[in-house]
Each structure stands twice: as C-alpha cells, then as structure tokens.
Amino acid sequence: MNVGAVILAGGRGTRFWPLSRRARPKQVLDLTGEGTLLARTLARLDGVATGPWLVVTGPDMLDAVRPEAVGAELIVEPSARNTLPAIALGTWEAGRRGAEVVVVLPSDHHVANVTAFAHALSQAISVSQRGSLVTLGVRPTRAETGFGWIEPAQDGRVARFVEKPPQAVADALFAGGRHLWNAGIFVFRVDAFRAALRLHCAGTAAALDRLDGGATAAEVWPSCEATSLDYGVMERHADVRVVPLDCGWSDVGSWPALDEVLPAAPWGAGLCKEMVEIDARRNLVHAEGKLVALVGVDDLIVVDTPDVILVARRSDAQRVRELLEVLDARGLARYG
Amino acid sequence: MNVGAVILAGGRGTRFWPLSRRARPKQVLDLTGEGTLLARTLARLDGVATGPWLVVTGPDMLDAVRPEAVGAELIVEPSARNTLPAIALGTWEAGRRGAEVVVVLPSDHHVANVTAFAHALSQAISVSQRGSLVTLGVRPTRAETGFGWIEPAQDGRVARFVEKPPQAVADALFAGGRHLWNAGIFVFRVDAFRAALRLHCAGTAAALDRLDGGATAAEVWPSCEATSLDYGVMERHADVRVVPLDCGWSDVGSWPALDEVLPAAPWGAGLCKEMVEIDARRNLVHAEGKLVALVGVDDLIVVDTPDVILVARRSDAQRVRELLEVLDARGLARYG
Numbered sequence: 001m002n003v004g005a006v007i008l009a010g011g012r013g014t015r016f017w018p019l020s021r022r023a024r025p026k027q028v029l030d031l032t033g034e035g036t037l038l039a040r041t042l043a044r045l046d047g048v049a050t051g052p053w054l055v056v057t058g059p060d061m062l063d064a065v066r067p068e069a070v071g072a073e074l075i076v077e078p079s080a081r082n083t084l085p086a087i088a089l090g091t092w093e094a095g096r097r098g099a100e101v102v103v104v105l106p107s108d109h110h111v112a113n114v115t116a117f118a119h120a121l122s123q124a125i126s127v128s129q130r131g132s133l134v135t136l137g138v139r140p141t142r143a144e145t146g147f148g149w150i151e152p153a154q155d156g157r158v159a160r161f162v163e164k165p166p167q168a169v170a171d172a173l174f175a176g177g178r179h180l181w182n183a184g185i186f187v188f189r190v191d192a193f194r195a196a197l198r199l200h201c202a203g204t205a206a207a208l209d210r211l212d213g214g215a216t217a218a219e220v221w222p223s224c225e226a227t228s229l230d231y232g233v234m235e236r237h238a239d240v241r242v243v244p245l246d247c248g249w250s251d252v253g254s255w256p257a258l259d260e261v262l263p264a265a266p267w268g269a270g271l272c273k274e275m276v277e278i279d280a281r282r283n284l285v286h287a288e289g290k291l292v293a294l295v296g297v298d299d300l301i302v303v304d305t306p307d308v309i310l311v312a313r314r315s316d317a318q319r320v321r322e323l324l325e326v327l328d329a330r331g332l333a334r335y336g
Numbered sequence: 337m338n339v340g341a342v343i344l345a346g347g348r349g350t351r352f353w354p355l356s357r358r359a360r361p362k363q364v365l366d367l368t369g370e371g372t373l374l375a376r377t378l379a380r381l382d383g384v385a386t387g388p389w390l391v392v393t394g395p396d397m398l399d400a401v402r403p404e405a406v407g408a409e410l411i412v413e414p415s416a417r418n419t420l421p422a423i424a425l426g427t428w429e430a431g432r433r434g435a436e437v438v439v440v441l442p443s444d445h446h447v448a449n450v451t452a453f454a455h456a457l458s459q460a461i462s463v464s465q466r467g468s469l470v471t472l473g474v475r476p477t478r479a480e481t482g483f484g485w486i487e488p489a490q491d492g493r494v495a496r497f498v499e500k501p502p503q504a505v506a507d508a509l510f511a512g513g514r515h516l517w518n519a520g521i522f523v524f525r526v527d528a529f530r531a532a533l534r535l536h537c538a539g540t541a542a543a544l545d546r547l548d549g550g551a552t553a554a555e556v557w558p559s560c561e562a563t564s565l566d567y568g569v570m571e572r573h574a575d576v577r578v579v580p581l582d583c584g585w586s587d588v589g590s591w592p593a594l595d596e597v598l599p600a601a602p603w604g605a606g607l608c609k610e611m612v613e614i615d616a617r618r619n620l621v622h623a624e625g626k627l628v629a630l631v632g633v634d635d636l637i638v639v640d641t642p643d644v645i646l647v648a649r650r651s652d653a654q655r656v657r658e659l660l661e662v663l664d665a666r667g668l669a670r671y672g
Binding site: 018274276278279283285287289290291292293294295296297300302304307308309310311312313315316319320322323326327330332335 | 354610612614615619621623625626627628629630631632633636638640643644645646647648649651652655656658659662663666668671
C-alpha cells in the first residue's frame with residue numbers, strides 16, 4: 001500500500017519574529033539546534049509513509065522551503081486560503097502519484113518521542129483502511145484555550161469537535177481526562193477523502209477534479225472554499241475516528257513554548273554559544289554563535305539576528321505580532 | 337609659547353563591556369556616533385594647545401589607540417601605575433619636544449560645549465604662567481559620591497581637595513554651591529611641574545631625570561611611585577589654582593551615563609539603526625546597524641556586539657565588572 005504524505009508549509013508563523021520573516025517562516029527555522037521544524041517533520045515519516053511526500057507551500061516561500069524539503073516534492077498553492085484547499089490540492093496530487101492513503105501534517109510542530117509518534121501514525125493508517133477519516137488527538141498537558149479539542153466516543157469515533165474553548169470550558173475538559181487536542185494531523189484513504197469532499201464541499205471537489213483534466217492549481221484555486229479542513233469536512237463528516245497521540249507534542253506556538261522543546265542546556269533555556277548570568281532567572285535567549293550576558297533581569301525573551309534584536313517580556317510574547325504592524329506603519333516592512 | 341598636551345589613554349574602562357574589551361578600551365569607543373572619545377578629546381585641543389600632543393597609553397592598546405590619535409605622538413607607559421608616572425613621563429617627553437606649558441587630559445570624557453571648554457582651558461593656561469599648578473573644576477550638577485571635589489578659596493587658589501565623599505557630605509557640598517568636581521584636567525608650566533615633583537615625589541623626579549641621560553621609560557618605570565597626581569602632588573602643593581569649567585562635562589562613567597551625552601534621537605536614548613517600542617520605557621540601547629524591538633520592558637541596558645550581547649537592568653550597570661570576573665572564572669576570558 002502506498003502511503004503518501006501532505007505536509008502543510010504555507011504558514012507565516014509571525015510569532016517567532018525576528019527569527020521568522022516573510023521569506024523565512026517558522027517551519028524553516030532551526031529553533032532547537034537539531035534541524036528545522038520542516039526537515040524534522042519529514043524525517044519522522046521515514047519508515048511510516050512510503051511516499052510520495054508532498055510539501056505544499058506558497059510561491060514566496062519556495063526558496064526557503066526547498067532546501068529543507070529533502071525527499072519531498074514541492075506543491076505550490078497559488079495563495080494562502082486556509083487548510084482545506086491546501087490539503088485537498090496535496091491529496092489530489094498525491095493520488096495522481098499513486099498514493100492510496102495520505103497522511104496530512106503541519107510542518108511547524110515539535111515531537112519529542114519520535115517512536116511513539118510513528119506508532120500512533122501507523123495505527124491511524126491502519127484505522128483509515130476502513131474508509132474513515134482519522135485525526136490524531138494529542139493527550140493534553142494543560143487547559144489550553146488556543147487549541148480545538150476532540151471528544152472521543154467509546155468506539156474510537158469522534159463524538160464531537162470543540163472549537164477553541166473559553167478558559168472555564170478548557171479547565172473542565174482537561175480535568176475530565178477524556179478530551180484530546182486537535183493537532184491538525186489527519187490520515188485518510190485518498191478515495192475516502194475525495195468522497196467526503198464531494199459530500200461536504202462540492203464546489204471545491206469539482207474544482208479539483210479539473211486538475212485531472214489538465215487545469216492548473218492557479219486556475220481552480222478561486223473556486224476552492226477558503227476554510228479549514230476541520231470546519232469544511234471533519235466536523236460535518238459522519239465517519240471520523242480519532243487515534244490518541246502521546247509523544248511530547250508541541251505546536252511551538254510562541255517564543256515561551258521553546259521551554260518545552262529545547263534540549264536541556266547547561267545555561268537553562270536558550271540557544272546561544274555561551275551564557276553568563278548574574279541575578280538572572282527564567283530568561284529565554286536565541287543568539288546563535290554569541291555569548292549572552294544577563295544581569296539583574298528575569299522573564300525576558302532575547303532574540304538576536306543579523307539585522308534585528310528583540311527584547312520582550314515573556315508575558316508579552318504574543319505582542320510580537322503588534323510589532324509587525326508597527327513596522328509596517330513606520331515604513332519598516334522590510335524587517336517584517 | 338609652546339603649549340603641549342599630555343592625553344592619558346591607558347585605562348581599561350571595563351564598565352562599557354562588551355563594547356569595550358581589553359584590546360579596545362573605552363577611550364577608543366564611539367559611544368555617541370560622533371567619533372571616539374579619544375579622537376574628540378584631541379579635536380578639542382585645536383586652537384588651544386599648539387603642540388606637541390602626546391598620547392600616553394599601554395603597550396597592549398597601541399593598535400586600538402593609534403588610529404584615533406590623529407596629530408599626536410604615542411608615548412608607551414611600560415605598565416599601568418596610576419596617573420602620576422604617566423603624567424610625569426608625558427610632561428618630561430613634552431618638555432624634551434619644546435613644550436613650555438602642558439595641558440593634561442583624560443581621553444575618555446565627554447564635553448558638550450566645546451567653545452566653553454576651550455575658553456576655560458585658555459584661561460587655565462594663562463593662570464599657569466605665574467608658576468601655579470592649575471586644575472579645572474567642573475560645576476557640579478548632582479551630589480556625586482564617585483568624584484573628588486575641590487574647595488576653591490577666594491583668591492582662585494584651591495583651599496582643599498575633598499576625596500570621594502560619603503553621600504551626606506556630597507549632599508552638603510552640592511547644596512553649598514561653591515565646590516567643584518575634580519575632572520582630572522590639569523595645566524602647568526613644565527618647569528613648575530618638575531620643581532613640584534622634585535619637592536613632593538623626589539624618587540619619581542630623579543627617575544625621570546634619567547630619561548634626559550638616555551635611559552628608557554622601561555628602565556626608570558620601577559622607580560616611579562604608583563600613585564595619582566592628585567595624591568602625589570596636587571594635594572601637597574602650596575600653589576595650586578582652580579579654574580571653573582562649565583561645559584556640559586561628563587566622565588561617561590557607565591552605560592546609564594550615556595543618557596547625559598547622547599544626542600537626542602527620535603527613539604530616545606540609544607545608538608542603533610531603528611527602534612520600535614511597545615510598552616517600553618527608559619531603555620538604553622547600543623546595537624549599531626540594527627533594528628531594536630522592545631516589548632514590555634523598562635529600564636534595561638541592551639548592548640549588541642559581533643560576539644556578545646548584554647542585557648542588564650539599568651540599576652545593575654556597575655555589576656558589568658562582576659561579569660568579567662565570571663568570564664575569567666569560566667575560562668571565557670577571551671570575551672573580556
């Protein structure tokens with residue numbers, strides 16, 4: 001059986017600015033010193049997905065993505081239109097290249113336990129054989145409001161999807177111990193996906209069918225619905241199953257999340273050549289090749305790049321996005 | 337009349353680490369974007385001191401000092417032995433080159449009003465004609481405990497020198513409005529200085545006399561007293577006069593002192609290419625050629641160099657010296 005992979009690498013990932021830029025998005029960053037997130041995503045497929053491997057990305061990211069997409073073919077999405085068109089395009093192209101099953105993966109996540117990840121993915125591939133659409137559900141480690149949650153039924157089906165919940169709901173879901181995080185990792189048979197798409201997003205399915213007749217992605221793209229796979233298909237489909245994933249997963253959602261994924265360093269959390277601290281605590285640094293000296297400072301994020309330095313309070317990490325707006329407003333978009 | 341200048345450029349200035357290093361001391365730093373402190377010190381002598389100009393510095397700083405000592409001759413002090421031997425050596429050498437009067441200047445201070453500085457120096461040269469040793473006294477702007485103070489008498493003589501005072505004394509001196517700061521700027525006739533040295537530091541005077549007989553500085557150096565000119569001569573001498581100096585002087589004693597001397601920048605105090613701030617206040621940055629982005633941080637010092645980044649709380653600026661000890665202890669002295 002040919003198991004293909006569709007890796008989504010079109011996101012911008014602004015929250016890792018200034019390391020990430022328009023032309024150098026989060027998935028091509030090496031945040032831990034162990035390789036870029038995209039390269040490690042592909043490496044995790046070895047022995048699990050036979051191929052083809054397709055990396056779907058935007059036209060302005062090709063130069064950055066190509067060197068990290070070893071063993072994969074690049075598929076260009078004409079513009080960013082949420083995950084449904086990108087996954088559908090990738091699945092269509094994988095099917096044309098002989099894939100019978102497709103594994104869909106974000107390219108900017110971290111996995112600590114690769115063996116556990118491969119095991120869950122193999123299990124999901126097996127479950128997908130019956131024609132179900134399968135999603136992997138991450139065992140939660142906190143009452144996160146930033147993720148969608150999955151409520152599993154007794155029989156392995158998904159009872160329901162819970163959109164990003166308010167804190168009280170997230171607290172209850174986490175305390176209950178049954179719900180899982182939606183990590184955006186999906187497995188399905190190509191024919192099952194195409195059938196589901198015809199059922200729930202007929203316009204998109206019809207548009208993509210034109211690829212078989214020789215149309216280009218650019219030609220069919222305007223007819224595809226700009227929505228997420230979750231909203232467009234998974235939440236509407238009857239036969240969706242969930243396979244639990246317990247592998248030290250992280251979406252590496254912002255600078256402070258690096259604490260979860262960085263290998264233990266003698267100087268604490270950070271990536272730099274050396275660190276010297278006097279009365280300094282809980283600081284996160286990224287300054288490749290440099291000595292970082294901290295005196296009397298706590299809870300800071302310090303990021304150095306060849307043309308930009310960011311110093312931010314840890315609790316303000318999400319506000320890096322505001323900085324990009326300020327840059328645009330001040331005519332400094334070239335730094336964004 | 338030949339007015340020579342002896343510029344003291346042998347100090348290490350560790351408090352501006354990591355911009356300053358062993359081989360790149362404070363006096364050869366361009367802290368304001370207007371030229372190095374040493375180069376600007378020499379430029380201020382134009383039209384005031386006819387020459388020769390002698391820059392006294394250490395053997396390990398020659399490469400850094402030479403390009404900044406335009407129009408001056410370098411005099412190498414064999415080792416750092418406080419100011420008395422350096423000033424005496426410089427004055428001897430200036431005398432041998434025809435100087436009748438010598439102006440002694442530190443090389444790492446800032447002067448905002450160059451015209452006022454030149455005027456005070458000319459006045460001091462004039463006063464020194466009578467054979468007095470003359471010191472310039474800076475009009476104080478705060479009750480500083482880190483400087484020596486000068487108490488002027490009615491007739492222009494120095495009534496007494498006050499060593500670095502405790503805070504209560506400094507408060508009283510500042511409130512009284514009569515005392516001046518000792519800025520380490522001196523003017524005297526060469527013959528008057530030699531006579532005073534013979535009187536108060538006979539050993540040093542005798543050692544330096546051997547230079548006239550062909551001895552080298554290295555040969556006479558061990559016989560010179562390792563003390564300051566203030567302690568060795570000025571505080572003991574009967575005929576010392578003071579000329580007030582009111583020229584926006586700063587000794588640029590540590591990173592926070594840059595607030596006093598930096599030209600107003602659109603982004604506040606700092607030297608960088610661009611600065612973008614969100615909820616950030618009173619931060620001082622030095623990151624040449626870079627965009628600096630600050631989010632949610634106050635009262636920080638951020639210094640970027642090609643191999644080191646320092647982030648320190650403003651109130652801990654003096655502890656940069658401790659960092660250098662930590663570097664030595666950790667085998668990282670190459671960064672010091």
